[in-house]
Amino acid sequence: MMKGRKRKSGSLTAQMLDPATLEQIALWLEGAGVASIEIETEDGRLVRIVTGEDAALRDAGVDPVAAAPVEPHSVRPAKSQIAGHFLPVHPARDAAEAAIGASVFPEQIVGFVGIGPLIMPIRAEEAGTLRACTVGPGDLVGYGDTVFLIEPAQ
Structure with missing residues (x-):
């Protein structure tokens, strides 16, 4: 019987929030054409990972959600x-x-x-x-x- 990979010490949340892990997730998302995802951690925190153009806006200090075009009230x-x-x-x-x-x-x-x-x-x-x-x-x-x-x- 094969054993699974041994998990690194620390919580799953801490491992997921590791910068190298976040960078890999962002690369996978960008490769799949996904602009962003939100993940709720086991301790209730919400993590948003943003890729591509949205990431460039975020890095420039602009909130991508606020920068998105707003639908007119008439539609x-x-x-x-x-x-x-x-x-x-x-x-x-x-x-x-x-x-x-x-x-x-x-x-x-x-x-x-x-x-x-x-x-x-x-x-x-x-x-x-x-x-x-x-x-x-x-x-x-x-x-x-x-x-x-x-x-x-x-």
């Missing part, structure tokens, strides 16, 4: 409910559920997120006009990411 987001790849058209269909500029109603499916064989819908939260799609076909989206912008009906 509402349609967000992804899972992480996966954006699909503007369901794989079993020929046409998109809704086109930019089209009217949408509450709970209408406007796109999809796929993870392997699992396909989850993205739904409009309220009636309005579909104004923009913030990602491209096949782009990786995270849980809660804004995928569409909808101008509410008047």
Whole structure:
């Protein structure tokens, strides 16, 4: 029987917060196209690891979250409910559920997120006009990411 690698002394949190470990995690994330992650440690601390352009902003003293474009109050987001790849058209269909500029109603499916064989819908939260799609076909989206912008009906 093979034994697992012996763990270094100290808590798992201390090992994870080691600068060399954080640097390796950041390299893996950047290689996977992930801009940032948040990890809650066993003692309840929240650690945010930022890569790429966001890291450059952070190193320059700019908060990447504060630097992100803010959606105007006149539009509402349609967000992804899972992480996966954006699909503007369901794989079993020929046409998109809704086109930019089209009217949408509450709970209408406007796109999809796929993870392997699992396909989850993205739904409009309220009636309005579909104004923009913030990602491209096949782009990786995270849980809660804004995928569409909808101008509410008047």
